[in-house]
Every structure is written in structure tokens, then in C-alpha cells.
Amino acid sequence: MIMTWFGRTVILKFGEFLATFFLMISTVIAAIKQVLKLKVRAKETVSQMYLLGVQSFSIILVAMGFVGLMLIIELAFHMNLVLKHDSLVPAFSAMLMVRELGPVITCLLLTSRIGAGIAAEIGSMKITEQLDALKMLSIDPIDYLVVPRWVASIFAAVTLTVISLAIAIWGGAFLAAQKLGTSPGEYFNTVFFFVKFPDLARCIVKSAVFGGLIPIVAAYQGFNCESGSAAVGEAATQAVVRTSLYIIIADFLLTYLFYAI
Amino acid sequence: MPSLSFLTTLGGMILFAWECVLLTLQRKTKWHQVLDQIFQVGVRSLGLTVVAGLFVGAIMALQIDLQLKDFGAEAFLGGLSTSTTLRNIGPVLIAFLLSGKVGAYTSAELGTMEVTDQLNAIRLLGASPLEYIILPRIWAVVISSFLLLIVGLMITIFGGIIFAEVIGVNALNYIQNIPRIVTVWSIVLSVIKSFLFGAIIAVVSCYKGYHAKGGSVGVGIAVQSCAVTNLILIIITDFLLSMASSCLQDIFKVGYL
Amino acid sequence: MPTNAKGLQREFWVGALFMTVVVLLVIFGWLMGAIGPLQRHLKIFVLYNFAGGIEVGSPVRVSGVKVGKVSKIEFLPAAVESHNDSASLKITMDVSMNAAPIVREDSKFYVNMAGIIGEKYIEISPGTSVSPTLHTGATVRGVDPPRIDQLLSQGYGVFGRITDFMDENEKTLSEFLGGMKELIADANKILKGRERQKITGLIENLNAVTGDLHEISSRLKNPETIKFYDEIYELVHRAHAIDKPTLQKFLQEDGIRARVF
Numbered sequence: 001m002i003m004t005w006f007g008r009t010v011i012l013k014f015g016e017f018l019a020t021f022f023l024m025i026s027t028v029i030a031a032i033k034q035v036l037k038l039k040v041r042a043k044e045t046v047s048q049m050y051l052l053g054v055q056s057f058s059i060i061l062v063a064m065g066f067v068g069l070m071l072i073i074e075l076a077f078h079m080n081l082v083l084k085h086d087s088l089v090p091a092f093s094a095m096l097m098v099r100e101l102g103p104v105i106t107c108l109l110l111t112s113r114i115g116a117g118i119a120a121e122i123g124s125m126k127i128t129e130q131l132d133a134l135k136m137l138s139i140d141p142i143d144y145l146v147v148p149r150w151v152a153s154i155f156a157a158v159t160l161t162v163i164s165l166a167i168a169i170w171g172g173a174f175l176a177a178q179k180l181g182t183s184p185g186e187y188f189n190t191v192f193f194f195v196k197f198p199d200l201a202r203c204i205v206k207s208a209v210f211g212g213l214i215p216i217v218a219a220y221q222g223f224n225c226e227s228g229s230a231a232v233g234e235a236a237t238q239a240v241v242r243t244s245l246y247i248i249i250a251d252f253l254l255t256y257l258f259y260a261i
Numbered sequence: 262m263p264s265l266s267f268l269t270t271l272g273g274m275i276l277f278a279w280e281c282v283l284l285t286l287q288r289k290t291k292w293h294q295v296l297d298q299i300f301q302v303g304v305r306s307l308g309l310t311v312v313a314g315l316f317v318g319a320i321m322a323l324q325i326d327l328q329l330k331d332f333g334a335e336a337f338l339g340g341l342s343t344s345t346t347l348r349n350i351g352p353v354l355i356a357f358l359l360s361g362k363v364g365a366y367t368s369a370e371l372g373t374m375e376v377t378d379q380l381n382a383i384r385l386l387g388a389s390p391l392e393y394i395i396l397p398r399i400w401a402v403v404i405s406s407f408l409l410l411i412v413g414l415m416i417t418i419f420g421g422i423i424f425a426e427v428i429g430v431n432a433l434n435y436i437q438n439i440p441r442i443v444t445v446w447s448i449v450l451s452v453i454k455s456f457l458f459g460a461i462i463a464v465v466s467c468y469k470g471y472h473a474k475g476g477s478v479g480v481g482i483a484v485q486s487c488a489v490t491n492l493i494l495i496i497i498t499d500f501l502l503s504m505a506s507s508c509l510q511d512i513f514k515v516g517y518l
Numbered sequence: 519m520p521t522n523a524k525g526l527q528r529e530f531w532v533g534a535l536f537m538t539v540v541v542l543l544v545i546f547g548w549l550m551g552a553i554g555p556l557q558r559h560l561k562i563f564v565l566y567n568f569a570g571g572i573e574v575g576s577p578v579r580v581s582g583v584k585v586g587k588v589s590k591i592e593f594l595p596a597a598v599e600s601h602n603d604s605a606s607l608k609i610t611m612d613v614s615m616n617a618a619p620i621v622r623e624d625s626k627f628y629v630n631m632a633g634i635i636g637e638k639y640i641e642i643s644p645g646t647s648v649s650p651t652l653h654t655g656a657t658v659r660g661v662d663p664p665r666i667d668q669l670l671s672q673g674y675g676v677f678g679r680i681t682d683f684m685d686e687n688e689k690t691l692s693e694f695l696g697g698m699k700e701l702i703a704d705a706n707k708i709l710k711g712r713e714r715q716k717i718t719g720l721i722e723n724l725n726a727v728t729g730d731l732h733e734i735s736s737r738l739k740n741p742e743t744i745k746f747y748d749e750i751y752e753l754v755h756r757a758h759a760i761d762k763p764t765l766q767k768f769l770q771e772d773g774i775r776a777r778v779f
Contacts, residue, residue, distance in 0.1 A: 009308065059489060059493060062493065063492065063493055063496045063497075066496050066497055066499075066500040067496060067500075069500055069504075070349065070496075070499055070500040070503050070504075071349075073500075073503045073504055073507050074345065074348060074349050074503055076507070077348075077506075077507060077510075078341060078344060078345060078442070081344075081442060081444075082334075082337050082340070082341060082442060092328060095328050096324065096328065099324060099327070100320065100324045101350070104354075105353075105496075108354075108357050108492065109489070109492050109493075111361075111488075112357075112360070112361065112485070112488030112489050112491070112492050113485070113488075113489050116365065116481065116484045116485040116488055117481065117485050119481075120477075120478070120480070120481025120482075120484065120485070121481070123477075123481075124477050124478060124481070127477070179507075228477075230369070230370075230373040230480075232477040232480055232481055233368075233369025233370070233372060233373055233477075233480040233481065233483075233484055234369060236365065236369065236480075236481050236484040236485065237361065237362075237365040237366050237369050237484060240361035240365050240484070240488050241309065241358065241361040241362045241365070244357060244358050244361050245309060245312065245313060245358065248313060248316045248317065248320070248354065248358075249312075249316055251316075251320060252316050252319055252320045252323070255320060255323055255324065255327075256323060259323070259327050260323060260327070260428065
């Protein structure tokens with residue numbers, strides 16, 4: 001009985017994943033079509049960029065500042081334990097930040113900030129039959145709703161990741177000076193000796209992928225929302241959970257692809 | 262003023278939590294309801310926790326392996342990646358996922374109850390919704406998040422071991438290296454963190470759901486602000502606990518806490 | 519173009535976010551050495567015949583301090599003539615600007631092994647202040663590490679020859695050893711057998727002779743004798759002028775000997 005339940009759950013989840021993937025491909029095609037036909041929905045996109053990017057700015061700034069400080073403390077502990085000196089802490093923390101935690105934590109924060117919102121918005125459009133109205137006007141909801149959010153979310157993810165990296169690294173410089181007695185010059189010398197430009201480029205690719213995942217998963221949950229206000233809450237919850245999980249899995253795959261192969 | 266509204270929310274949540282603690286001390290908790298809720302929440306989130314734990318463990322093993330290669334110290338892979346995962350990244354990332362799964366679910370449920378006037382109905386019957394609806398849920402979420410976090414952290418160790426075997430590090434070496442770097446205090450710290458993160462998720466999601474306003478849009482807003490508040494508080498708590506641990510280490514000079 | 523105030527504000531903030539990120543990317547790129555006129559690393563080419571396990575990414579140390587890493591390893595198509603000998607490997611390494619003042623033309627580039635797991639690294643010995651510093655693009659000849667494999671094969675050769683010699687002269691060698699054995703046995707017999715008492719008597723006689731000699735020499739040392747000799751010495755000097763040969767003959771060969779004994 002457990003096996004059947006398990007098997008059914010796996011098949012259901014996998015079907016959902018495939019459907020989400022299909023929605024992503026249609027979004028990308030719709031976006032390319034928009035560019036080719038020169039019918040970019042600029043105003044809508046900019047307004048979404050403001051909603052998703054600028055309004056998430058302060059939250060992500062505060063959170064990532066703390067993450068940067070926390071990394072310095074924790075790595076100082078580990079380096080003292082293992083190597084008995086802490087001169088490599090700045091390099092190690094900056095590498096972990098740029099390669100891993102910068103994109104992942106920024107995009108997880110962004111997910112909870114905007115994923116639930118997008119799912120709830122599209123979900124309530126669905127249950128108030130606004131989506132059907134759009135289809136009657138022969139407007140493709142993917143073209144009209146998803147593409148601007150997709151572009152804006154990628155923009156927000158990339159910009160916020162780069163800014164949060166800056167915050168975390170400069171915050172780390174401050175804390176390293178206080179706690180480890182590393183002078184800022186020494187700090188930046190070690191950090192940028194180990195963190196190279198390709199790392200930053202990969203970090204940007206990662207954050208763009210994660211940022212692209214958020215509105216797609218949220219829109220999928222919104223499109224498949226059932227009627228009733230409980231269902232909207234459910235869709236919002238599912239959007240956050242699914243996106244977070246997909247981000248963690250995608251992060252593993254991308255890191256493996258970028259560095260281990 | 263966003264900062265002002267944040268402070269208002271924080272104050273509201275602290276008062277809310279205090280009220281719940283008082284109610285518990287008055288022995289008003291319905292423990293059979295709590296058990297019921299723990300079972301529901303726990304079973305629903307177990308699969309997610311296991312998958313997340315596996316991947317978090319694998320990600321950290323991969324990342325630490327890459328960095329240690331740069332410094333030529335791969336021998337420490339097992340201990341360092343397990344220790345980093347247990348102390349910090351594991352609790353934080355798994356708590357992020359649980360704040361979506363458990364927290365957002367609870368706040369959506371409570372928010373729906375609030376906006377569909379179910380809580381008002383209970384009030385009209387002369388009963389306290391705080392006592393009958395919120396209190397069991399808070400305790401259920403605290404306990405089940407705590408248990409799920411512990412399970413997830415154990416799974417991260419397995420994820421690391423499996424991944425180490427994949428990239429060609431001997432699993433036995435990896436495992437033998439773990440107790441050399443993971444100290445008892447690290448485990449205590451990660452347990453403390455797990456408990457506090459569970460408490461944060463519980464209080465924030467119940468508070469946000471309880472205070473939802475205005476139809477299905479209100480529920481959406483409650484879910485979103487619950488998720489964001491959870492994440493921010495988790496990150497700040499994590500930082501404060503790491504700082505506290507490091508300060509204790511400096512003050513008492515007790516080796517490596 | 520009539521735009522409402524709010525719309526303008528949104529576009530302004532989105533633009534501001536974008537510009538912040540562009541500025542940050544330029545700063546990061548500059549710090550990470552991907553762009554910008556400021557060269558942060560000294561790029562040196564070192565020629566080897568044998569790299570001894572050096573890989574791309576192996577550290578470079580000056581006086582034991584890590585200052586850079588190997589960025590590229592190339593096989594030269596034709597062995598290049600440089601510094602009076604040929605080399606077939608070109609190793610490119612980036613050395614931090616901090617170490618630039620002591621990496622000079624007379625620095626030696628060794629391949630060393632150290633670290634927790636025996637990692638290979640390139641050790642640069644500090645140059646003397648008389649020779650000029652190296653600049654980016656300089657090509658130097660590295661000191662080839664000793665080839666353990668060659669040493670081993672030479673060692674095998676030597677042992678092989680010794681074995682051959684032994685095999686060829688096995689009979690002579692065993693005869694020689696047999697003779698030695700007999701000799702030692704005879705000596706042993708002499709020392710242990712009947713001759714032992716004679717040897718003991720001999721040693722006792724020697725002992726008595728040395729005791730007598732000791733007595734004689736101590737008698738010679740008393741102050742009176744010394745005084746007597748001094749007087750004789752004076753006498754001889756005085757008598758020197760009178761008749762040197764006769765006096766000398768008397769004093770040295772007959773007279774004094776007669777007095778003492």
C-alpha cells in the first residue's frame with residue numbers, strides 16, 4: 001500500500017514537473033516571438049521589474065548582509081578547528097558566497113517574496129474567470145501575463161544577486177577587520193585572488209536560471225488553481241514550496257555541470 | 262515606513278507568542294489535537310524534507326570539495342562539509358523549505374478560516390479561537406518542524422556520503438573524517454537552531470494567518486508576507502546564534518565550541 | 519510625452535537598479551582582474567623538461583608563502599633553446615603583485631612537494647637585489663625536479679651489476695670467506711689455549727718495565743735536578759768560547775750520562 005502510494009506520488013510529481021517544463025518552453029518561445037515581432041510589452045515588463053525587483057531590494061539587502069557576516073563567523077570557526085589559522089577565511093567565505101549561497105539564498109528569498117504573489121494573482125484571475133475573458137479576446141495568457149513576469153524576474157534575480165554579493169563581501173570585510181583583524185586591503189587581496197571573473201559569470205547564469213524558474217512554477221500553480229479562496233492559498237503555498245525545491249535541485253545540477261565536469 | 266511596519270509586526274508576534282505561552286502554562290493545550298496535527302504536517306512534509314536533505318548534503322559536499330581542492334586539503338572533505346551543513350547551511354536551507362511547506366500552508370489555512378468567518382463563528386459561540394484553533398497548531402508546527410529539521414539534517418549527512426561516493430571519494434574515509442571535526446557542541450548548536458527555527462515558523466505563520474484580512478487576495482498576501490518574514494527572521498536568528506556561539510567560545514576559552 | 523508621476527518613478531527606480539548592477543559588475547570585474555588596465559598578477563613563463571606532477575591550479579610559493587598558481591601547461595612543438603639548454607614544457611603561472619619585488623632573474627624555480635596530502639607546488643627562491651626583477655611575459659628556465667623514476671632505474675642497474683658480479687665470482691668469494699673463517703678460528707685458539715699463560719707473563723713483564731720507567735722519569739723531575747741542569751747549561755755557555763767541540767763532547771756524551779746513572 002505504501003509502495004502504491006509512493007509510486008503514485010512520484011508519478012504525479014513527475015507529471016507536474018513535466019507540465020511545468022512545458023510551460024517554461026512555451027514561455028521562452030513566446031518571449032522570442034515577442035522580440036522577433038517587435039511587440040515587446042515594455043510597459044508591463046518595466047512595471048513588473050519595479051514590483052519584483054525594486055520592492056524586494058531592501059529585504060534581500062538586509063538578509064544577505066546577515067548571511068555574509070554569518071559565513072565569516074562560521075568559517076573562522078571551521079578554519080581554526082582544521083587548519084589552526086584563519087588567514088583563508090575571507091577567500092573561503094567569498095568563494096562559498098559567489099559560487100553557492102549568493103544565488104541560492106537570494107533566489108529563495110525572492111521566491112517567497114514574489115512566487116506566492118504571482119501564484120495568488122494568477123490563481124485569483126483564474127477563479128474570477130479573467131483568464132477565460134483574456135482567451136475570448138484572443139490574448140494568450142502566457143504572452144500577456146507570464147512573459148513580462150518571467151523577464152522581470154530574471155532581471156530581479158540577477159540584479160539582486162550581484163548587489164547582495166557586494167553587500168555580503170563588503171560586510172565580510174567589516175566583520176573580518178573586527179573579529180579576525182584582517183585589514184581590508186589584505187581581505188580584498190585574498191578574496192579576489194581566489195574568486196575569479198568566471199565564477200561571477202557562472203553565478204550570474206545560476207541566478208538567471210533560478211529567477212526564470214520562479215514565475216513559471218508560480219504561473220503553473222496559478223493556472224491550475226481550483227475555485228475557492230482556500231485554493232488560492234494552496235496555490236501560493238505550492239508555488240513557494242515547488243520553486244524552492246526546484247531551485248535547490250537546479251543548483252546542484254548547475255554546480256555539478258559548471259565545476260565538476 | 263517599511264521599517265516601522267516591520268517593528269510593528271515583530272512586536273505583534275512577540276505579544277502573540279507570549280499569549281500562547283501563557284495559555285500553555287494554564288494547561289489549555291489540547292494535546293490530542295496537537296498529535297493529530299503533528300501527524301498531518303509531518304507526513305505531508307516528510308517527502309519534501311528527505312529530497313531537500315539529500316540535495317543540500319550533496320550540494321555542500323560538492324562545493325566544499327571544489328574549494329578544498331583549491332587549497333589542497335581534500336582530506337578534510339567529510340568533516341568540513343558535514344560540519345558546515347549541520348551548523349549552518351543545512352538548518353537554514355531546510356527551514357526555508359519548511360517555512361514554505363509548513364508555514365505557508367498553516368497561514369493559508371488559518372487565513373482562509375479568518376476570511377471565511379470561521380474564526381468569528383467560534384468567537385460567537387463564546388469560545389476562544391486562540392485556544393481551540395491556534396494553540397494546537399502552534400505546538401504542532403513547532404514540534405513537527407523541529408522533528409523534520411532533525412530528520413532533514415540526518416539525511417544531509419547521507420546525501421553527502423552518497424555524493425562523495427559518486428565523485429570517487431571513499432565513503433569510509435568520508436565517514437571516518439566526520440567525528441574528527443563535528444564536535445558535540447556543533448550538534449547541540451544545530452539542535453538549538455532547529456528548535457528556534459521551528460518556533461519562528463510556527464509563531465510567524467500562525468500570526469500572519471490569524472491576522473489575514475479581505476478575501477482570497479488577503480490570503481495570498483498573508484502567505485507571501487508569512488514566507489518573507491519567516492526567511493528574514495531565520496537568517497537573522499542564524500546569524501545571532503552563530504555570533505553567540507563564537508562569543509561563548511571567546512569568553513570561556515573552551516577550545517572549539 | 520505625458521507620463522504620470524508614478525510611472526516615471528517606477529521607470530526611474532528600475533533604471534537605478536540596473537545602473538547599480540552595471541557599476542558593481544565593472545567594479546567586480548576590475549577587482550577580479552578580468553578587465554581594466556591595472557595588471558594584478560605577474561604572468562611568468564617557466565620552461566621545464568619534466569613537470570614532476572605539477573597540474574593546472576597547483577600553487578606557487580615564494581619562501582613557503584602561497585603567492586599564485588599555475589594557470590596553463592603547454593607542450594612546446596619543438597624543444598626551445600633557452601639558457602643553453604632545451605625544454606619541452608612551458609608552464610604559465612600567475613604570481614601576486616605582492617611577491618613581484620623578490621621574484622628576480624636569478625630566482626630559481628623548483629618543483630616541490632608538501633602539504634597535507636603531498637600536493638605538488640612550484641617554489642620560487644627569492645632573488646638577490648643585484649639582479650633585475652622579472653616582468654610580465656618573462657620566460658625563465660626552471661630547475662627540473664629529480665626524476666624519481668630515473669633514479670630508481672639507475673638504482674636497479676647498480677644492483678643488477680652487483681648481483682651479476684656475485685653470481686660470476688661465487689666460488690672465489692666462498693673460498694675467501696672460508697679462509698677468513700679459518701684465520702679467525704686460529705687466532706681464537708691462540709688466545710684461549712695453552713699459550714694464554716705465556717701471553718699473561720709477557721703482559722706482566724711489560725707492566726713492570728713501564729713502572730720502572732715511571733720511577734726514573736719522576737726522579738728526573740725533582741727541583742734539584744732541574745737546578746743542576748740549569749747550572750750545567752750556564753757552564754756550557756760560558757765554556758763555549760774556550761773550546762767548543764771538546765767541551766761539548768765531554769758534557770753531552772760522557773760526563774752527564776755518568777752522573778745521572
